[in-house]
Amino acid sequence: MAIEVRIPTILRSYTGGAKAVDATGATLADLIGDLEERHPGLRERLVDDAGLRxxxxxxxxxxxxxxxxxxxxxxxxxxxxTVLPAVAGGAR
Amino acid sequence: MLTISRELVDAIVAHAREDHPDEACGVVAGPEGSDRPERFVRMENAERSPTFYRFDSHEQFRVWRDMDDRDEVPVVIYHSHTATEAYPSRTDVSYASEPDAHYVLVSTASEEQQFRSYRILDGVVTEEDVKIVEAYG
Structure with a gap:
């Protein structure tokens, strides 16, 4: 068994177009590390030095x-x- | 080009006027691959601000899951500017992350109705024509 990770449209270029991929880990940080090994480049789109983007x-x-x-x-x-892009913006 | 029914345009403008002076926001879902906006979903502006909007993360999760269950996508993502023109701000561009969506902006800054639509991809804003129809053919 594994953990299913649902990928939004904008990040599917990293998963070969897949809407959902499997990964493993004990914490979310581990899971993202495992995702990065399977789908290089994905981690940087999810986290930065301060944590979750x-x-x-x-x-x-x-x-x-x-x-x-x-x-x-x-x-x-x-x-x-599930990963979703935040929807936000505004006049400034 | 965005083709959208008059009923949906009216619903978006009415929502924007109702929430003025705060920014209003929401989506119009449509069948995946159709590029046809059909199902109006007004969203809470979690910021309740005249200069910023953000979908509430829990509400967004439910709405996106509903769309997934119905094989829909967010064809239109709309919000209002309440003191400035209906053109994407730098913040709008930096957050824009649905490559297939039409980003609709409504301005409630003046009486004159401004309803404009944009594609925003990799930081590049392209305005597109809006064709308002009475019904989809």
């Missing part, structure tokens, strides 16, 4: 990981991780 929402099952433990959030086989 603010342009990106990452959900564990149906909860935003910012309300859980961020990159330290534990993940387990059978979980689903």
């Amino acid at each position: 603010r342009f990106v929402n990452v959900y564990l099952n149906d909860e935003d990981v910012r309300f859980l433990g961020g990159l330290g959030t534990p993940v387990a086989d059978g979980d689903t991780v």
